[in-house]
Amino acid sequence: MPAAAASTLPEPAAPAFSPLYQQIKSLLVRSLQGGEWAPGQVIPSEVELAARFRVSQGTVRKAIDELATENVLVRRQGKGTFVATHAEQSTQFRFLRLTPDDGSAPALRRRLLDCRRMRAPPEVARRLGLKTGEAAVQVRRLLLAAAAGDEPRPVVLDDLWLPGPQFKGLTAERLQAWQGPLYRLFEAEFAVHMIRAEEKIRAVAAAADEAELLAVPAGAPLLLVERLSYT
Amino acid sequence: MPAAAASTLPEPAAPAFSPLYQQIKSLLVRSLQGGEWAPGQVIPSEVELAARFRVSQGTVRKAIDELATENVLVRRQGKGTFVATHAEQSTQFRFLRLTPDDGSAPALRRRLLDCRRMRAPPEVARRLGLKTGEAAVQVRRLLLAAAAGDEPRPVVLDDLWLPGPQFKGLTAERLQAWQGPLYRLFEAEFAVHMIRAEEKIRAVAAAADEAELLAVPAGAPLLLVERLSYT
DNA sequence: TAGTGGTCTAGACCACATC
DNA sequence: ATGTGGTCTAGACCACTAA
Numbered sequence: 001m002p003a004a005a006a007s008t009l010p011e012p013a014a015p016a017f018s019p020l021y022q023q024i025k026s027l028l029v030r031s032l033q034g035g036e037w038a039p040g041q042v043i044p045s046e047v048e049l050a051a052r053f054r055v056s057q058g059t060v061r062k063a064i065d066e067l068a069t070e071n072v073l074v075r076r077q078g079k080g081t082f083v084a085t086h087a088e089q090s091t092q093f094r095f096l097r098l099t100p101d102d103g104s105a106p107a108l109r110r111r112l113l114d115c116r117r118m119r120a121p122p123e124v125a126r127r128l129g130l131k132t133g134e135a136a137v138q139v140r141r142l143l144l145a146a147a148a149g150d151e152p153r154p155v156v157l158d159d160l161w162l163p164g165p166q167f168k169g170l171t172a173e174r175l176q177a178w179q180g181p182l183y184r185l186f187e188a189e190f191a192v193h194m195i196r197a198e199e200k201i202r203a204v205a206a207a208a209d210e211a212e213l214l215a216v217p218a219g220a221p222l223l224l225v226e227r228l229s230y231t
Numbered sequence: 232m233p234a235a236a237a238s239t240l241p242e243p244a245a246p247a248f249s250p251l252y253q254q255i256k257s258l259l260v261r262s263l264q265g266g267e268w269a270p271g272q273v274i275p276s277e278v279e280l281a282a283r284f285r286v287s288q289g290t291v292r293k294a295i296d297e298l299a300t301e302n303v304l305v306r307r308q309g310k311g312t313f314v315a316t317h318a319e320q321s322t323q324f325r326f327l328r329l330t331p332d333d334g335s336a337p338a339l340r341r342r343l344l345d346c347r348r349m350r351a352p353p354e355v356a357r358r359l360g361l362k363t364g365e366a367a368v369q370v371r372r373l374l375l376a377a378a379a380g381d382e383p384r385p386v387v388l389d390d391l392w393l394p395g396p397q398f399k400g401l402t403a404e405r406l407q408a409w410q411g412p413l414y415r416l417f418e419a420e421f422a423v424h425m426i427r428a429e430e431k432i433r434a435v436a437a438a439a440d441e442a443e444l445l446a447v448p449a450g451a452p453l454l455l456v457e458r459l460s461y462t
Numbered sequence: 463t464a465g466t467g468g469t470c471t472a473g474a475c476c477a478c479a480t481c
Numbered sequence: 482a483t484g485t486g487g488t489c490t491a492g493a494c495c496a497c498t499a500a
Contacts, residue, residue, distance in 0.1 A: 019488060045466060056490045061467085069300065077467050078497035203434040203452040221434040221452040250469060276485060287471045292486085308486050309478035 024053055025063040032072065032083060042080040043073070109152055113213070114140035115172035117164060124161045127228060135164025139175065142213060154214045166190060200226045255284055256294040263303065263314060271316040274304070340383055344444070345371035346403035348395060355392045358459060366395025370406065373444060385445045397421060428460040 028043075037043045046064065050057045064081055067073040074082045120128065120136035130136065143156035160182075162170070167190055178185045202224040211218040259274075268274045277295065281288045295312055298304040305313045351359065351367035361367065374387035391413075393401070398421055409416045417423040433455040442449040 021488075047466090058491080059489060062488085064467095075467060076498090078465080078499080080466060201432060201454065203454040205452045219450070221436045223432065223434040223454075252469080278485090289472080290470060293469090295486095306486060307479090309480080309484080311485060 020055055021059045021062040021066075024049075024055060024060055025066055027053065028063060028067060029072070037083050039083045039085045042082055045080060109144045109146060111142045111144060112139075112172065112175050113142055114138065115170070115175050120161070120164070128161065128163045130163055137162040137164055137167050137170055157210055157213055198228045198230075202226070251286055252290045252293040252297075255280075255286060255291055256297055258284065259294060259298060260303070268314050270314045273311040273313055276311060340375045340377060342373045342375060343370075343403065343406055344373055345369065346401070346406050351392070351395070359392065359394045361394055368393040368395055368398050368401055388441055388444055397423060428458050430459075431457045433457070 028049075031037060031043075043049075044052070046057050046060050049060045049064075053060065064073060064075070068075050068081075071084050074084050076082060116138050117135055118138060119133050120130050122132055124130075124136055125132050125134060128136065139158075139160040139162065141158040141160070142154050143158060144152035145155045146152040167186075169189070174189075175185075204222050204224045206214065206216055206218055206220045206222050208218050210222070211220060214222070216222075259280075262268060262274075274280075275283070277288050277291050280291045280295075284291065295304060295306070299306050299312075302315055305315050307313060347369050348366055349369060350364050351361050353363055355361075355367055356363050356365060359367065370389075370391040370393065372389040372391070373385050374389060375383035376386045377383040398417075400420065405420075406416075414423075435453050435455045437445065437447055437449055437451045437453050439449050441453070442451060445453070447453075
């Protein structure tokens with residue numbers, strides 16, 4: 001079939017021109033987000049997907065290729081293509097990889113400290129594109145790393161600000177009960193899908209309250225990671 | 232030509248089986264390292280390369296694809312494929328982007344502090360793959376940022392360790408006289424081409440000597456960027 | 463043996479840049 | 482008009498995995 005066949009296909013709600021394989025990629029992502037294929041599970045074979053979408057195997061392959069290089073999917077020769085599971089693991093730092101000095105990979109535990117609804121401070125309002133005085137939700141969490149045999153040690157203080165209007169029903173109880181990654185909750189309950197994030201890194205001295213929570217002396221050097229996520 | 236043609240081709244010093252496109256990729260990298268195509272210049276078209284290597288355009292394309300996703304090459308539709316040059320701009324922090332808090336882009340100046348040849352300390356020897364006691368070159372530089380109208384302020388202390396054997400003629404005088412990016416000097420004089428780098432980031436408190444050089448109080452929080460470059 | 467992804471080829475047309 | 486990379490297809494064979 002000639003390449004021109006692309007224009008004879010129905011284009012499923014594609015706003016503008018985009019390569020077929022990009023459209024396929026979007027459809028795959030949508031299925032992944034929709035939970036059609038669970039993490040760790042196989043997705044249909046390339047030929048199956050090609051048949052489903054009415055494109056050639058090569059086009060499906062290119063879409064899968066990109067998702068594989070993005071570590072969203074994992075290919076295993078002879079077995080199939082699987083939904084990546086390590087991306088789910090480290091909810092935190094999906095974009096910045098966090099490793100202990102010795103290179104080991106301890107188990108991370110989360111502890112919810114706080115979840116309050118309040119008027120957004122000016123700085124936060126600006127970053128989130130809220131009007132000053134509009135509601136925002138502040139979530140504070142502590143991440144504890146437990147090396148083998150050691151007791152958990154606090155390593156990350158997570159300060160999260162969410163735009164109030166889009167997170168109406170979010171309460172401490174809801175958060176407390178949720179076990180999986182936060183962004184999964186956001187997707188499931190609030191239809192909020194994170195697409196992209198910018199991170200800035202600074203070195204700061206620990207403030208008194210931060211020092212106490214992290215069990216370090218006040219003034220100890222800390223990494224401040226400022227992450228702004230877009231939906 | 233069927234796929235089996237791959238086995239009829241001469242395999243140029245390939246130690247073991249590897250996909251044709253990977254071999255092509257290696258050849259391209261070798262040409263890049265050898266300086267056959269200079270940064271910013273066009274490389275031959277896909278069809279030309281396909282003819283040169285006796286493979287199909289698609290195979291060359293896949294090799295170039297990977298080099299493009301690695302930011303070694305840049306494709307420009309209708310014009311050709313170019314050797315990436317974005318490395319030239321910001322000598323410093325090719326992999327980590329460094330920006331002032333206010334987002335402006337001040338001019339960076341370099342000041343050479345030190346250039347000594349010495350026995351590599353154990354830690355450095357390990358990282359550089361040297362035998363303990365083998366020679367290493369330590370280069371220390373200060374980067375000063377001059378915002379418009381302000382006097383230059385030291386912002387980065389650059390501590391550089393080089394394997395001695397590969398940098399025989401490197402002296403403080405040679406460094407002092409050199410104006411361009413360091414890696415340019417390395418390429419021109421020592422045939423050393425940086426391909427890849429790993430960076431780790433920590434927050435540390437300023438030691439006494441570092442604090443003095445950077446004009447901050449001792450113990451002030453600093454970002455420690457540990458970069459290991461591969462050739 | 464059958465099915466999967468992995469590689470390779472060949473040829474078509476499109477979009478862009480240049481002359 | 483020509484040449485470049487960009488997309489898409491179709492079909493071949495290979496390597497791995499599992500029943």
